[in-house]
Amino acid sequence: MQTYSYNVERDEFDALLFRHAHELGATTLQGINVRNVIFEEGRAVGVRAAADDGWERDLFARVVVDASGRRCLLAKQLRMKQKDADFNQYSIWSWFRDVAPHPPGQEGMVFFHFLGLERAWAWHIPLRDGVSSIGVVTDKADFQKSGKTPEEFFDSLVARNRTFVHVMEGAKRTRPWWIEADYSYQMERVAGPGWLLVGDAFRFVDPIFSSGVDVALYSASFAHEAILRSWEEGREDAAFGDYERRVNEGVDVWYETTALFYQLQQLFGRFALQRDHRADVARSLQGNPYDPVNQARSRRLLSEMRSAYEEIISDPRNLLRPGALDPAGTRSSG
Ligand SMILES: Cc1cc2nc3c(=O)[nH]c(=O)nc-3n(C[C@H](O)[C@H](O)[C@H](O)COP(=O)(O)OP(=O)(O)OC[C@H]3O[C@@H](n4cnc5c(N)ncnc54)[C@H](O)[C@@H]3O)c2cc1C
Known part of the structure; x- marks a missing residue:
């Protein structure tokens, strides 16, 4: 089993991706600020782009992919951003x-x-x-x-x-x-006529398990597949609808794993040390929960962890319960 994952340095990694896109023939522009997405009859048809030197114009495209990160350009424009009430x-x-x-x-x-x-x-x-x-x-x-x-x-x-x-x-x-x-959020919709959201512009889950780059890369790759499929089949709503389901189902796994961590942090250490669960914990945290096999494995693990959590919580003598070692609450954050 692969027992490791990768640690990428974002400045080099992002520059490498940008150069690669350029080498593959994409027209790449730097230093450009997209002001808004242009819609015609409910369909995204391009963006209004501007540079610091006063250059400003409309750029048109068959599909607009919003990869603006936590600035969530299109979600804000369409008022689709939903802040997560549980993670503050x-x-x-x-x-x-x-x-x-x-x-x-x-x-x-x-x-x-x-x-x-x-x-x-x-x-x-x-x-x-x-x-x-x-x-x-x-x-x-x-x-x-x-x-x-x-x-x-x-x-x-x-x-x-x-x-x-x-x-x-x-x-x-x-x-x-x-x-x-306040950085955890999701969107009412992830795709619509002529547009798709990817990466942080689509959804953000607490970074404890370093899921951000996994979400950004896989959602971008799946968006690419969905766009090609929509052009081949001429059925954009079906291809984009499948994209929305696929990415949300995967990120739901990251979200639920994170939520369980915040319910009881020690649970992860305990499962990671158990011989029966160690490999599944490592594999789940390596990412790609969009793959059906990985998703099923992670869901099985989550279910076992939830059962363990219920057992721990229902036993007043269990020292893994939150606060069990500090009943008077003397170890507050102050
Ligand atoms: C505290 C914290 C810790 C984190 N730790 C990790 C970690 O350990 N591992 C991990 O995988 N992830 C981590 N993340 C998450 C990770 O940084 C993001 O998930 C990831 O960067 C998302 O990539 P992205 O391409 O969607 O967005 P970004 O990397 O934010 O890229 C968005 C790009 O769009 C550009 N842009 C935005 N608006 C416009 C506009 N209007 N016009 C033109 N360009 C625009 C921005 O300049 C930027 O270049 C962390 C996040 C936080 C907040």
Whole structure:
């Protein structure tokens, strides 16, 4: 079994994809801001594009694919964006040098730190040239209650985990803080006459399992297939309808896995350590939940995890229950 996944650095990876599209014959424009999608009789027919130097014009196309990321250009234009009521996160992160090296044999691996809070966790992702991306995710209400600045809040979360403290002891921040909040959402529709949404412009799930690039790449690939099929068969609504189902069914698996993680973080560690489940946990987190075999495996695992969760929750003596080791709530985020 493949026991690893890939860690791509987005600046190089995105430049590579862009160059590849150009080499395959796509007309590529950089530094252009799409202001809005143009509709004629309910059908998307192009975009209004502008550059900083005043250049501005309408560009027409047979199909418009919105890949504008969390700016969600078309979803906002059509008022289709639905914020997720269950995930109300707040994230702060930056790049650091001089963090403690990973233990021998684990160089290059992505680390997650648990912070003893039900809805919080931290990531530590090594990048090239000795730089690491390090960030924390927490419930937005915990940040608001704390009365701290974002940096003080970050430091207070680091202090909750001794390993994390050790990692950050000599760390020097090399970029400004990035802050992102309320970022989980989905859309009422994913495709319509002459248009499709892909990547974050289509849906965003909390990043705990690094599903974002998986969603972006697979949805783009499936959108490509749907467009070709619609041209071959002349039935755009059928091809685009199938696209919508396919991508949503896959991302539902990411979503449900994430929701279960937030219900009980320890559950994942427990299943990952069990010989019977270890391979399924690894395979599920490697991605591509759109594939029927992968989807069935992940759904089976989720079902077993939910049963385990019910057992844990219904037993007042089970120490895996949230807060079981802190009945007085003394380990709050403050
Ligand atoms: C805190 C956090 C941590 C994350 N960690 C991970 C992780 O570890 N692993 C992972 O896989 N994913 C992670 N993600 C998610 C990941 O970043 C996204 O899912 C992924 O970048 C989506 O790719 P995309 O191409 O859809 O959007 P983007 O990468 O955002 O690209 C959108 C592009 O569209 C351009 N654009 C936007 N609007 C316009 C416009 N009007 N005109 C012209 N161009 C426009 C933007 O400039 C940008 O270049 C994380 C996200 C967050 C918030």
